[in-house]
Amino acid sequence: MNVIPVGNGFASQRRQTPAGKKMCYVYVPPWDKYDLPLKAGFDKYRIYRSGVWHEAMHLRYTPQDLWQWRDPLAQNVFNIIEDRRIEDLGVEYWQGYVPERLYSHAYGWALRPEVDKIADKRARIAEAFLQRMVVGKVKGKLDKAEADLVEQTAKYVERKLKEINEFKEDYRKSAELRVVTDEVIKRLDLRDPNAPPDQNPFPNAGAKSPWEATFRPDFKPGKTPEQVEEEMDKFFKEKEEEAKDEPSDEKKDPNEITKQDIKAAREGSAEVKSEYQQATQTRPTDPAIASWIPVVSHASIQTYRDEKFIRDMDAQLRKWQTGYETIVGKTGARLSIPDYIRHQDEPFATRLKRSVMGKKMLIIADFSGSMGSRQEDYKKALISAIEVLNKVGSNIAFFGFGSDPAQGEIFFRVKTFEEPKWTVRHSSKVAALEADFGSTPLGSAYRHLSTYITRHKPDITVTMTDGEPDNVSDVMQQISQLKKHTRMVAFGMGDGPDDAQDMAKKLKSLGYHKSVAVPDLRTLPPQLVKLMVPT
Ligand SMILES: [Zn+2]
Numbered sequence: 001m002n003v004i005p006v007g008n009g010f011a012s013q014r015r016q017t018p019a020g021k022k023m024c025y026v027y028v029p030p031w032d033k034y035d036l037p038l039k040a041g042f043d044k045y046r047i048y049r050s051g052v053w054h055e056a057m058h059l060r061y062t063p064q065d066l067w068q069w070r071d072p073l074a075q076n077v078f079n080i081i082e083d084r085r086i087e088d089l090g091v092e093y094w095q096g097y098v099p100e101r102l103y104s105h106a107y108g109w110a111l112r113p114e115v116d117k118i119a120d121k122r123a124r125i126a127e128a129f130l131q132r133m134v135v136g137k138v139k140g141k142l143d144k145a146e147a148d149l150v151e152q153t154a155k156y157v158e159r160k161l162k163e164i165n166e167f168k169e170d171y172r173k174s175a176e177l178r179v180v181t182d183e184v185i186k187r188l189d190l191r192d193p194n195a196p197p198d199q200n201p202f203p204n205a206g207a208k209s210p211w212e213a214t215f216r217p218d219f220k221p222g223k224t225p226e227q228v229e230e231e232m233d234k235f236f237k238e239k240e241e242e243a244k245d246e247p248s249d250e251k252k253d254p255n256e257i258t259k260q261d262i263k264a265a266r267e268g269s270a271e272v273k274s275e276y277q278q279a280t281q282t283r284p285t286d287p288a289i290a291s292w293i294p295v296v297s298h299a300s301i302q303t304y305r306d307e308k309f310i311r312d313m314d315a316q317l318r319k320w321q322t323g324y325e326t327i328v329g330k331t332g333a334r335l336s337i338p339d340y341i342r343h344q345d346e347p348f349a350t351r352l353k354r355s356v357m358g359k360k361m362l363i364i365a366d367f368s369g370s371m372g373s374r375q376e377d378y379k380k381a382l383i384s385a386i387e388v389l390n391k392v393g394s395n396i397a398f399f400g401f402g403s404d405p406a407q408g409e410i411f412f413r414v415k416t417f418e419e420p421k422w423t424v425r426h427s428s429k430v431a432a433l434e435a436d437f438g439s440t441p442l443g444s445a446y447r448h449l450s451t452y453i454t455r456h457k458p459d460i461t462v463t464m465t466d467g468e469p470d471n472v473s474d475v476m477q478q479i480s481q482l483k484k485h486t487r488m489v490a491f492g493m494g495d496g497p498d499d500a501q502d503m504a505k506k507l508k509s510l511g512y513h514k515s516v517a518v519p520d521l522r523t524l525p526p527q528l529v530k531l532m533v534p535t
Contacts, residue, residue, distance in 0.1 A: 002299040002432055003052060004406045005030040009216035010051035012059050014067075021303075026055040035217045037228045038107065045276050046268060050104035051215055053097065057086040063170040066177060073191060073200035078181040079209035084133050085161050088254040095252060099264035100272060102239065102257065105135045106265065108214045110231035111221040114140030122201035125150060125188050126210075130202075133157065134211050136255065137238070153187045236262055288451040292399055292413035297406045297432035301383055301424065304376075304431050309384040312525035317388060317533075360417060361394045361532070362458040362486065364445060366465035367402025367435040374493050375435035377521045378464060381493070383427045385528055390422040397458070398426070401445055403434040411441075411448060417456055440465070443474030446482060454485050460532055463490040467506030467517070479511045489531050490515040493524065 011027045069075035118124040128150045202210040398414040469475040490512045494500030503517035516527045
């Protein structure tokens with residue numbers, strides 16, 4: 001799943017890449033534009049997080065043919081039913097989510113209008129049905145006939161949903177959900193036969209889901225954060241009265257709540273608290289790397305963790321850690337004349353125990369358009385290799401240029417040396433990157449990093465590229481400058497042996513301490529280890 005900050009509210013989409021890979025996207029409003037009538041900070045974070053969860057549940061459970069409807073009224077009614085259904089399935093799957101779901105319901109309920117203030121009958125009944133269906137209670141008073149109608153219709157839907165969730169095939173679920181949607185429109189008499197077909201009684205037209213519209217920053221209820229908090233408190237008090245003291249033994253009903261759930265809903269569950277703490281631990285940006293933009297998109301790393309690659313690289317590394325090897329460098333135990341003749345800036349030979357434990361390693365990734373055809377393999381190589389290096393305690397920094405789906409073409413940073421450890425979050429940012437930067441500004445990349453490299457003196461700086469920068473002489477000059485402060489190496493993957501050979505020549509001519517090009521991902525691990533194990 002990819003999380004991409006664009007637009008106003010939350011949305012999701014299933015898409016296939018040109019290569020036929022199935023991708024899931026969650027679009028989220030950019031955090032700093034997400035203004036809610038809530039205390040900024042933790043409270044807002046919880047609603048934001050719930051938005052992501054809700055969309056993820058659509059991706060998991062909503063049948064594909066129900067994502068787009070031709071009829072806006074049917075789409076709105078269906079989405080109310082579906083919003084309830086997918087959230088129920090979500091907490092059945094992960095019961096720990098109950099308190100956070102309750103919190104988002106409390107917030108939504110606080111923002112929704114009181115039904116008795118809605119003059120139009122259809123709009124009033126539509127709103128009451130929405131509240132009853134999603135949150136489980138109606139705000140304000142209806143007369144008895146209307147209240148009974150809404151309650152009976154909701155009960156009918158709840159009965160049908162139980163049946164539908166038992167179906168195995170998506171097409172049966174879809175067919176029945178369509179029947180239920182039509183039936184609700186009929187029972188509640190929501191369609192005005194005299195109105196134009198695109199008009200419907202939900203006050204938040206424009207959004208596919210009138211419930212989701214509640215969480216958009218442009219949903220303006222005209223309430224202050226204090227008023228919203230007061231109403232949420234009222235919601236929790238009323239829910240508390242229905243709550244059980246202990247969870248019941250039999251299979252848990254997703255809508256069953258306990259006193260403990262309410263307590264956690266008021267305060268925030270343990271996971272969300274620690275997550276928020278982590279997310280807000282930010283430092284001021286180091287001016288030396290200010291031109292490098294943090295990657296904000298995330299994608300699933302599962303397809304990029306290559307088990308074989310990880311095993312191979314692990315084995316190669318272990319070999320190096322126990323063995324000794326003569327290496328040549330700028331300084332060393334003895335002057336080696338043959339090596340002096342071969343590469344004049346590394347004339348000394350030393351026998352050293354090779355290890356990457358605790359070494360500082362800077363990775364620079366070229367995600368330019370020319371890398372596009374191999375980008376899946378490059379991401380596999382990076383994510384798998386870093387996992388191994390991280391395990392042996394290398395301190396990794398990761399920079400590059402490419403496309404972040406949320407921000408377009410950028411000089412990006414995924415992790416700095418100052419951040420303590422490489423985590424899954426870093427890997428998922430690498431997974432989200434796309435190789436379609438319009439040019440290959442490798443020389444500029446080196447120049448923008450020179451202060452940082454001079455200061456940190458990484459044990460090794462690894463560039464992933466195909467050896468075709470925009471400005472070859474500039475790149476050569478930057479490499480020779482940086483070689484004073486770090487060991488500069490590079491690797492690439494060609495399309496087969498001939499291409500790899502050609503690439504190896506190009507890389508070599510740029511003047512790295514060492515470089516390698518391999519014909520495919522399979523042959524990379526031993527070469528990469530030889531390249532990376534620092535002197
Ligand atoms: Zn929804």
